[in-house]
Amino acid sequence: MNSPILIACAHGTSSPLGAAEVDALRDGIAALRAGLDVREAYVDVQDPELPSVVEHLPAGEPAVVVPLLLSVGYHVKVDIARAVRSRPDTLAAAPLGPDPRLAALLDQRLREAGATDNDAVILAAAGSSNPRASLNVEELAGALRALRPNRIVAAYGASARPSVPEAVAMLREEAAGGAGAGQSAGAVAVGGRVVIASYLLAPGFFHDQLAKAGADLVTEPLLPSPVLAEIALERYDAALAASADSVRRGS
Numbered sequence: 001m002n003s004p005i006l007i008a009c010a011h012g013t014s015s016p017l018g019a020a021e022v023d024a025l026r027d028g029i030a031a032l033r034a035g036l037d038v039r040e041a042y043v044d045v046q047d048p049e050l051p052s053v054v055e056h057l058p059a060g061e062p063a064v065v066v067p068l069l070l071s072v073g074y075h076v077k078v079d080i081a082r083a084v085r086s087r088p089d090t091l092a093a094a095p096l097g098p099d100p101r102l103a104a105l106l107d108q109r110l111r112e113a114g115a116t117d118n119d120a121v122i123l124a125a126a127g128s129s130n131p132r133a134s135l136n137v138e139e140l141a142g143a144l145r146a147l148r149p150n151r152i153v154a155a156y157g158a159s160a161r162p163s164v165p166e167a168v169a170m171l172r173e174e175a176a177g178g179a180g181a182g183q184s185a186g187a188v189a190v191g192g193r194v195v196i197a198s199y200l201l202a203p204g205f206f207h208d209q210l211a212k213a214g215a216d217l218v219t220e221p222l223l224p225s226p227v228l229a230e231i232a233l234e235r236y237d238a239a240l241a242a243s244a245d246s247v248r249r250g251s
Contacts, residue, residue, distance in 0.1 A: 004062035004091075005037045006236050007053055009080060011069060012045030013204035019046065021202040021223040025068065028229035041065070043075040054083045054090060062089040064239050066232050070097040070199060070222075071136035073128030093239035096201075098136045101227050103143035106197050109219040110148070118192035120151040120171040122215065124164045125199045126206050127156030134160050140199065157206040164213040168194050172214075193217060201228070 008026045013019055023040075030038040041053040050065070057063055065084055067076050076095055084092045096102070110121065123144060125137045134154070141154045151174075155167035162170065171194045193216035200207050200221045210218045222228060 002061075003033070003036050004064050004089075004240065005039060005057060006233075007039050007041050007050070007063055007065045008232065009041040009043060009050050009065050009067050009069075010046075010201070011075065012042035013202065014045055015202070015204040015208075018202035018204040018207075021221075022068065025201075025223060025228050025232070028226060029066075029232050032229055032233050043079045050079060050083045051086065054087050057087065057090075060089070062091075063087075064091045064093055064236050066093040066236050066239075067095040068201065068228075068232065069095040070102070070125065070201060071095055071128065071133040073130045073133040077130060091239045091243055093235040095136075096228060096231050096235065097199075098140040098143065099231055100143050101231060102199075102222065103140055103147060105222055105225055105227055106140075106144055106199065106219070107147045109222070110195065110197055113195065113217050113219045115150070115195045115197075115217060115219075116192075117149050119195045119217075120153070120175070120192055121148070122164060122167045122171070122194065122196045123152060123154045123199050124196045124210055124213075125154065125156055127158040127160040129159045137199065144197070157209055164196065164210060168196075168214045195219070198222075 008029060010022045026038055026040055030036055039053060041048055041050040043050055065080050067080055069075060072095060080092050084090045123141045137154045141152055145152050153167050155162050155164045195217040196210050196215045198207055198210055198219050198221045202221050202223045207221055
């Protein structure tokens with residue numbers, strides 16, 4: 001019996017490099033499990049759109065939509081949920097984040113960018129009006145704090161506060177205030193820089209905006225990394241296991 005189809009559903013981007021990175025992620029998922037049918041879909045910007053992909057799936061074949069997204073938000077709670085409800089035997093998996101492995105990957109990106117322990121770090125996420133998305137990002141920020149001694153604050157590209165430029169300004173003000181006697185615990189170290197850790201999957205519009213926010217350094221996005229494919233496949237397996245468990249409890 002064939003495994004259910006995995007629909008790898010990304011946001012979509014107009015960036016050729018970002019699109020290529022997501023294509024490579026999809027290929028990485030397929031490479032981890034021989035014979036698994038992995039299909040592409042998007043909730044914005046690019047085709048094929050998720051509703052069309054779901055509509056044209058082979059009749060009677062189960063499928064799992066895996067969000068290639070980093071937190072719960074409108075696209076997960078509305079777009080993907082609506083598409084899944086439109087077809088029997090179609091499930092939605094959880095998004096890729098939060099996950100401790102993503103915190104470790106962010107730590108790696110910070111080290112690659114040359115961030116030091118004295119730098120203040122802004123965990124920069126895309127942002128969502130869904131409060132749960134901000135909770136997801138704060139959870140990831142907590143995991144990153146467990147790996148690094150830096151002052152770490154979460155900020156957003158849109159729909160949530162503080163914005164990334166607001167966070168940069170706040171940390172600059174902290175650093176200026178700390179130049180006097182009695183710098184408070186957790187404040188930005190004197191002489192420390194402001195570094196943006198890009199909590200974004202791939203290059204694109206939001207990542208481009210980070211360079212304009214006034215920080216001293218901006219890390220590269222999470223891709224490329226094999227970790228993302230591993231997490232995506234685990235989300236697929238977890239959705240199937242949860243569905244099977246629900247069926248057993250209902251029988």
